[in-house]
Amino acid sequence: MRLDRNIKQKVHDPYDDRRKYPEGTYCPECGALYQGGRWKWPEKKEVTGQPCLCCACRRIRDRFSAGEVYLSGRYLHVHRSEILNLVGNIIRQEEVRSPLKRVIDFTEDAREVCVRLTDNHLARHIGEAVYRAYSGELEVKYSEEEKFVRLYWCRDA
């Protein structure tokens, strides 16, 4: 029998990014490697550890986001490609740095653009970068334990 030291935790979070894995564990989906206590992109292709889906791939598989960014307003429709370029650049840069910072999905309709992400910091980074570059209004909403964040950016004129 195994004692669960996390028994005080109210809800078991299957996507907990702080969960520890044995060194050398690799993700069979994206190829990330668990090394020095965190998921990284491996320098070499060789694998020695056990396969285990990384937190980001688990979130992508279940479409369970850690952060969401909503962009809307008249200004967005006029400068759409420019703004989405900025968002895309941030995502690419962050993804190169960490396997845990990835896109789950990207949806757009006539009213708004929504980007759902595997990492709450990445969501903040995107929302704040758009706000810094294009001003407008930014609203940030956290869940109770600050694990989940939703950002709404809007600019009309």
Ligand SMILES: [Zn+2]
């Ligand atoms: Zn993975």
